[in-house]
Amino acid sequence: MSDPLLKLAGVWKTYDAGDVAVHALRGIDLEVERGEYLAVMGPSGSGKSTLMHILGCLDTPTKGTYRLAGEEVAELSRGRLAELRNRFIGFVFQAFNLLPRASLQRNVELPLLYGGVGGDERRARSREILARVGLGDRGRSLPSQLSGGQRQRAAVARALVTGPALLLADEPTGNLDQGTGGEVMELFDELNRAGQTVILVTHDPMVARHAKRIVRIVDGLVEGGERAAA
């Protein structure tokens, strides 16, 4: 493949904590190809959350470069970053983060609304994607009427509805029991088999095992980039 989907080179992230500068990331180099299934692992405080924020265009590096789909992210305005998140990235959170007062249908439509997609197309696409994650008949339900596994699948549907290049999941099974967590992981596996680029951010080896490549972050640096057995 000519150009990787995303490429970080010498990325630093430094926070000011009073007088002391805290280096959350200290020179990360990382490339992810289209269609990859990657797990970013590391203990808490390792900088993996900061890395996820940068990968997800929620934050920009203090130093270094980050190219996503051919675009240099570090220099962009907040508005442009929002557009990039909307077009290229689908987030799945540990706590699902569905809007509690909106139906599943409306939750799933939300990224399309922010992307400026018209009403009819919004409804059609969100219905289609809900059906794909097995919630085709629950569009009118509120998140509180669903089980945890169903909620996370709805969140995956919301992440996928814009057809993002990258699905970015932060501890996606953290709030689920083992059984339903397994079902959600199978959903990710299936999506990746269909060609979806997936990055999992986790500390759980059982989750990371699903990925085809594991990157460990320790003290703000990439420890190893070994290929997992296919």
Added chain:
Amino acid sequence: MAVADGFAEVRAHAGRTALQTLGVVLGVGSVIGTMGLTAGGRAQSLKFYAESGGVLKCMVWSKPLENVRTSAREKASLGLTMDDVAAVRASVPGFDLVEPTVERYLPVRTARLTRNESVSGVAPRYQELHELLVERGRFIGDDDIATRSAVCVLGATRAREYFGSDDPVGRTIRLGDTMYGVVGVLKYREFYWNKAETYNSLEWMNELILVPVTALQVRQVGAGSKSIDEISMRLADRKAAKEAVPAVKRLLLARHGAEDFQVYARIDRLQQMDQQGKVYDLTFMICGLISLIVSIIVNANILLASFTERMREVGVRKALGAKGWHIAVQFMCEMLVVTGIGAVLGLAVGIGFVHGIAALLGQTAALTPAMLVVSVVAAAVVGLVAGFYPAVRGARLDPVVALRYE
């Protein structure tokens, strides 16, 4: 979508919304209530005027001089005369009717009773000018004036007193020393300013005893006398009032050399009332404004207090691609939904108040388009001002910080 989100928020926090809307409800309610009362009073006046000759009616009455010592010039004044009528007709444009009235207190004798009554000598146009309605027979005509004929027209109350349930037309009554033939009876008229009022403001019409002005002059005042007691006038249109009414004053003052008369124009009275109404409106407008300012402060406060609980939601929306303005619009819309509900309730409260008072006093409830404007503007201003700071804060919120917020 943002408006629907606003309604969802309102449903989720009914109690908080009730508090938030309270200021707007009270502010809008008080302003609309006052506007309704002043408008209702105005409508009632107009109704009264319409029943008795319209807003264009003007009167000139004789008035005794106030100072005890009068100058020779003042003593020389004859009071209102037929010549005054002719002068006004000739030199003051803007009136389409100028009619003299002579009044005398005369012993009235009928088969049933004898009593002193006020008898008015009038001209045919007097009927039109005061909007008198003839129930039976006819009014005084031009021929009666020319021939000084001894005919009279009775108000409804007088007719009943003198003739009971009999038809008075064709009968005679004695006014002073002269027998007058009754040619017409006026329709019974009534107007009460409100339900509690027992005074019929149109009762004077029912108590009229009208004869041709010439007949009264020749028989009771003395032939050759030009003295009259009042002049009734009607303006050609509203625009004429500004010039014509002061012109009458100036003319009469020049002719009499003393202010032994009084000019009254309904249209001036109406303008005075409108001025007073404006003062009331303004006073309550300021009260309403204070409620609205308090409401702005309360709403901004509540929105900011609820802000922390909304931070995560803002973070999620931003992660999904919401730009700053999406968040700002959403917060603004939520605020406008709340104040909009407040304005609708305030409008209902105000209108309810106006109808309640109107029903209590038996008046007409007047509703004006300005009320709708007031409530819409109040809702928009409170919503936009109170929502502005929280909206800007939401728009600027760093998504990483917002998402991390537990």
